[in-house]
Amino acid sequence: MHEVSLEPTDVSDSTTVNALESLRDSAASLRVAIVHDWLVARGGAEKVLDALLEAFPQAAIYTVVDFMPEEIRERISRHRVHCSLIQRLPFARRHYRHYLPLMPYAIEQLDLRDFDLVISSSHAVAKGVMTHPGQAHVCYCHTPMRYVWDMKEAYLADSGVKFPPLNWLMRYTLHRLRQWDYMTAGQVDLFIANSQNVARRITKYYRRSSAIVPPPVDLDAFSFYPGPREGYYLTASRMVPYKRQDLIIEAFRQTPQRRLLVIGDGPERKRLEQLAQGAENIEILGYLPIDDLQQRLSRARAFVFAADEDFGIAPLEAQACGTPVIAYGSGGACETVRGEEGAEHATGCFFEEQTVTSLLAALERFEARTFEAVDCLSQARRFRHDAFYHNLHQQLAGCMPALAFND
Structure with a gap:
């Protein structure tokens, strides 16, 4: 098992010049798959996905379902997206979350045997994808699946299900998902946490250590305004x-x-x-x-x-x-x-x-x-894109020296 420090890497401006180009050059010969939980809306996880696609322009995307509207697909639209069997099931567009008990099976059916590097961008089931000897699986973990761990009781309360047999069934389903989530953590070669907060959860629930690479902030999209504030x-x-x-x-x-x-x-x-x-x-x-x-x-x-x-x-x-x-x-x-x-x-x-x-x-x-x-x-x-790419490059180099990652 590859063990890494629980401390994030802090870098200066001088060490991150051309960080993206350096990472792209190192990975140019690799066949890369990026596995994302689901594509339905744009949130923080999708912004990280965009950054990963920028670093690995050759990557294919794998996901449980893809119902992302065209007007907000952005970088995703340049890549081929492969979906699980849930994509074709009835009512999946509006109620894909109801298929959560089926998602472990669905994610394990994705065929990734042709890739050298698999990166799972995971807050639910993506990290459970199956890889093979000779492949490297790096999980960028937004969080362990919270509705089967620390937010289980809140999730059950929000469901509104009070009828005992159905409530028991939901609890049993979450219990089985929690077992699967723990078991599949052992198949990941390197965990990268998005924060110290998540790194602590990875240690608590998976008994694994992790590197910390915070998500990047698009400083160009949110331009600095030094002027007076309104009320x-x-x-x-x-x-x-x-x-x-x-x-x-x-x-x-x-x-x-x-x-x-x-x-x-x-x-x-x-x-x-x-x-x-x-x-x-x-x-x-x-x-x-x-x-x-x-x-x-x-x-x-x-x-x-x-x-x-x-x-x-x-x-x-x-x-x-x-x-x-x-x-x-x-x-x-x-x-x-x-x-x-x-x-x-x-x-x-x-x-x-x-x-x-x-x-x-x-x-x-x-x-x-x-x-x-x-x-x-x-x-x-401190959380700009070049720092993200520099830190990501460092972690991949430590995990896969045989795959031509060099500083």
Whole structure:
């Protein structure tokens, strides 16, 4: 088993010049497959996938299902996508998650025997793909499958299934998935975690160590704005329960002197709109194109982030614009936001509990001090693309010296 350090690699500007070209040149002769859980929307995992496809332009993509809309496919559209048998099953487009018990079987049926390097981009089942002797399997792990490990009880509660036989069946299904998830971890040659937070989970659940290579932030897409801020706060994410936009909306309902913009779309949108109804200081704008999002984000007084994320790239995108962050002080945000406690160049404030009272206290602390836009940009630049490619190259070189990875 290949063991690596649990510490991330920090690099300077001088060592990352042409990092992408160096990685591409080293991998040019390799046959590469990238296995992604599913392609249905654009989130942080899909941004990492784009970065991997930039590094490996020859790669083929394998996934459980591909229902990604054409207008947001971006780099994916340049590559051939191979889907599992679930792609052709009834109602898969809208209810692919209901096929979760079948996904381990489906992912194991993908035929990857013609590739030298298999990279799984995994937060669910992608890492369970089967490889063969002579192939290297590197898992870029966004998180171990949370709904079978630390979020199992929350997942069961959200399902709304109370009838005992069905609840027992769901618990048994998650139990079997958890066994499969643990077993397949042993088939990975190298785990790369997206954060120290996820590296700890990999150690806890899989009994494996991992390298840490944080996801890259597109500094070009989120251009720096040093100018004066407008009076509103902003939150932006997919509208799903664990993002906790409801907590943010309720806090701003209680402080009508503060204005809030909510950007995003998803299954929670209707409920959030009902929660914000009658609050003139809260606007729910829905999904916005990247240019509109960037413009509003760069003028915001602060970006508010209430999720307990594995990594969470949105706070870094805000800081790339020069915008400070008010974040829940747990998970990946602790690694991407420089808190105000004892920090000379702080880029935001944390609230310690996912409660309205705790968030309101953080808002008060935030408004009592000044945050510099240039400090926010400096923090975001630590997670730029060239650092990602340099660190990824280093880890691959350590794992596969026989496959012509050289610095």
